[in-house]
Amino acid sequence: MKLPLYQIDAFTNTIFKGNPAAIIPLQEWLSDELMLKIAAENNLAETAFLIPTEAGYHIRWFTPLVEVDLCGHATIAAAFVLFHYMGYQxxxxxxxxRSGPLVVTKKDSWFTLDFPVDQYQVAVPPPALVECLKSTSPLExxxxxxxxLVLLKDESEVRDLELDIIVLSTIPTRGVIVTAPGDDVDFVSRFFAxxxxxxxxxxxxxxxxTLVPYWANVLSKTTMLARQLSQRGGELHCELAGDRVKISGEAILYLKGEIEINNP
Structure with a gap:
């Protein structure tokens, strides 16, 4: 069995920046077990599989360990592949x-996600969250x-943060977002999962x-520029539109190839 594979860097227009995702277009689903094995072999944050439907496409996202309910960068990457390599007009x-219908709109080199807004509440941090932050004290x-979602004092505190990943991995949640006001953007963040x-x-x-509705409330504005302060880095143009969040970014091809599986 041969499968096409594209690896796309999303939320960037520069190779080796942004967030890489593998995209595998299918005509019908593979078994869940096989898709998870392929995602583990790719060893990227996400591998997205998609099949055509009457309304568009059905998309599923896998990390190297689990299938997830929502992923932004792999959705942009999938749209990039459809527009640039599969003749989508x-x-x-x-x-x-799994999170309902998701629309991606293309304008010039930009792709805009239309995602449901998250509902968040003030939380008492679990002991492991406090422990993994080491000497850093969250404001909220x-x-x-x-x-x-953990609020820190400023951009430098987010950039310099060192977490105890082993302790963080014991928290029963998908992941932990840390955020603060940005020096030259509206807000910055990092994400650990x-x-x-x-x-x-x-x-x-x-x-x-989650970040956009939070900062829209804090900053009293609905259109914002965000930056994720990972080693690769990436910028996102964000808009709060009622109960939806619009997230825009660019993307670029890293590789186009083929998977060959003889004994799945």
Missing amino acids: HESITFDS VYKGKFDY PQSGIDEDPVTGSAHT
């Missing part, structure tokens, strides 16, 4: 997913549908479904 694509802690096999994610679109 319309202005927008609707992806059916919230819990969304998927992740904890060792529970899903990702110690630190380079650029996390889905985390911005």
